[in-house]
Each structure stands twice: as structure tokens, then as C-alpha cells.
Amino acid sequence: MKNIVILISGRGSNMQAIVEANLPHRIAAVISNRADAGGLEYAVARGIPTAVVSHREHPTREAFDTVLAAEIDRHRPDLVVLAGFMRILTPGFVEHFAGRLINIHPSLLPSYTGLHTHQRAIEDGVKLHGCTVHFVTADLDHGPIIAQGAVPVLCDDTPDTLAARILKIEHRIYPQAVGWLCSGQVSLNASGKVVSKGAETSDGFVISPVLE
Numbered sequence: 214m215k216n217i218v219i220l221i222s223g224r225g226s227n228m229q230a231i232v233e234a235n236l237p238h239r240i241a242a243v244i245s246n247r248a249d250a251g252g253l254e255y256a257v258a259r260g261i262p263t264a265v266v267s268h269r270e271h272p273t274r275e276a277f278d279t280v281l282a283a284e285i286d287r288h289r290p291d292l293v294v295l296a297g298f299m300r301i302l303t304p305g306f307v308e309h310f311a312g313r314l315i316n317i318h319p320s321l322l323p324s325y326t327g328l329h330t331h332q333r334a335i336e337d338g339v340k341l342h343g344c345t346v347h348f349v350t351a352d353l354d355h356g357p358i359i360a361q362g363a364v365p366v367l368c369d370d371t372p373d374t375l376a377a378r379i380l381k382i383e384h385r386i387y388p389q390a391v392g393w394l395c396s397g398q399v400s401l402n403a404s405g406k407v408v409s410k411g412a413e414t415s416d417g418f419v420i421s422p423v424l425e
Contacts, residue, residue, distance in 0.1 A: 215291040215395040216241040220281075220298035225252025226380065227296040227317060227387050232259060234388035238395045241288035244281070246300055262288075268300060278306035285310075292394055295349065296387070304351040312401050314349040315394070317387050319379055321345060321361055326354035331372040331379070340421040342366050342375060344383045346390040348401060357407045359399060362386045365421035 215238040219228045222245060229252070232240060243256040248265045256263050266284050271277035277300075285293060295316040307314060320330040322345040334342040343363035348356040362382035366375060393399035399409050 214239050216289055217292050217294060217391065217395070218285050218288050218290040219243045219294045219296050220285075221245050221250055221252040221296050222247050222299040223250055223252065223297050225250065225255065225296055227383055228252050228294075229255055230384035231294065231296070231388045231391055232256075232261070234392070236388065236392045236395065238291075238392075241290060242285075244284060246277075246281075246298070252296075274301070274303050275305065278303045282306055282309050292391065294387075294391060301353065302349070307349055307351050310349075312348065315359065315390070316347060316349050316356070317383055318345050318347065318354050319376065319383070321363060322347060322354060322358060329372075331375045334366060335370055335372065335375065340366055341419065342379065344379050344386065346387055348407070357401060357405055359394070359407050360386045360390045363419060365423075 217238055217240050219231065219240065221228050221243060225243070228243060240261050242262045242264060243252060244264045244266060245253055246266060246268045248267065253263045264284050266277070266281045268277045271280060290313065293310050293314045320334065321341065321343045325333050331342065341363045343361055345361045346359040348359065350356040362385065364378050364382060390399070398411055399407060402408050
């Protein structure tokens with residue numbers, strides 16, 4: 214059984230999706246940089262150990278990341294999952310957890326790194342938008358891609374309606390990706406490429422819009 218540590222900053226809806234997926238692995242801890250994060254209450258109610266490492270109590274990003282890494286290491290994680298953790302991590306932290314640190318980003322990377330992804334997608338007129346589970350590297354939002362999910366962008370979409378539809382996909386693919394990594398079905402090879410032991414298809418496709 215693998216140990217999973219989840220980092221959150223708010224309500225942690227992706228954290229909740231992972232917990233409720235009932236994976237055959239142990240959620241060793243949920244850690245937040247904010248004491249008022251709603252996801253902490255959810256974790257406590259389910260008997261999951263929690264901790265708060267406040268970034269406001271440390272003078273630099275490096276100092277915060279050092280304390281955060283020490284707290285994570287106490288739980289001996291096989292996988293560290295960023296689930297709405299709203300801090301940019303230092304290269305030293307990322308290196309410390311290299312190959313064990315994953316994130317979900319609300320776009321089809323490598324498109325739309327950074328913030329305001331849904332607004333930017335709508336403004337550009339793309340027909341498909343989605344989310345990406347990826348390994349975290351020092352290059353923000355550019356780590357090796359583990360899984361992606363897409364939805365059509367509708368003509369009357371707003372950033373909020375598009376975000377809500379994509380969040381449903383996040384709640385499906387993030388637990389799946391965590392399960393794959395913990396079971397060894399998906400892994401990161403020596404050249405930094407994600408490889409899968411599962412069957413892949415070459416004839417699947419998605420079209421948007423669908424016109425009759």
C-alpha cells in the first residue's frame with residue numbers, strides 16, 4: 214500500500230475526489246498552507262491526519278518550502294499530490310520530490326500555462342479545452358503529462374460555466390491518475406517520459422462541435 218500526501222489551500226475538491234475514489238492506498242496526510250482551508254475539516258471528519266504549514270510565518274519561499282518538505286517527509290510519501298495548492302514551489306523543493314510530485318492544471322497543456330486559463334481559451338475561440346495531470350518540475354506547468362481530459366467549449370460559455378464543466382473532468386482523471394501511479398500502471402522513465410503499461414488505442418478521437 215502506497216502512502217499519499219495531499220497539499221491544499223482551499224476547499225480541496227480534487228482532494229475530496231481522490232479520497233472518495235477509495236483507492237487501495239493510504240492517504241497519509243492532508244497539509245495546507247492556510248489554517249482556514251475548508252478541506253482540512255473534510256479530512257479530519259474522515260480520520261485523515263492534517264497539518265498546517267503557514268507560508269506567512271516564513272520570511273522566504275525557500276524557508277517555507279524547507280519546513281513544508283520536512284512535514285511531508287514525516288509521512289514517508291510515495292506520492293505528493295497538489296490539489297489546489299496555491300503556492301509556487303522552489304526548484305529545491307521540486308527536486309527533493311522529483312518523480313513523486315504531481316499537479317492538475319486547468320488547461321490542455323502545453324497550452325494556457327499560468328492563470329485565467331478558461332478566459333483565455335474562450336477569447337482565443339478554441340473548440341476543446343480541459344485539464345492536465347502532470348509531474349511537477351521547476352519549469353512551471355511544463356512537467357511530463359500523465360493524463361488529460363477535454364470538454365467542448367460552447368458558444369455561450371463564460372469562464373465560470375467552462376470551469377464548472379472542466380472541474381467534473383478533473384474529479385474523474387485526477388483520482389484515476391493517482392491510482393495508476395500508485396499501482397505502477399503509469400510511471401516516469403529515466404528519460405523523463407511518462408510510460409503506460411495499459412493498452413492504448415490509435416483510432417479514438419473527439420470532435421467539437423458535433424454537426425449532424
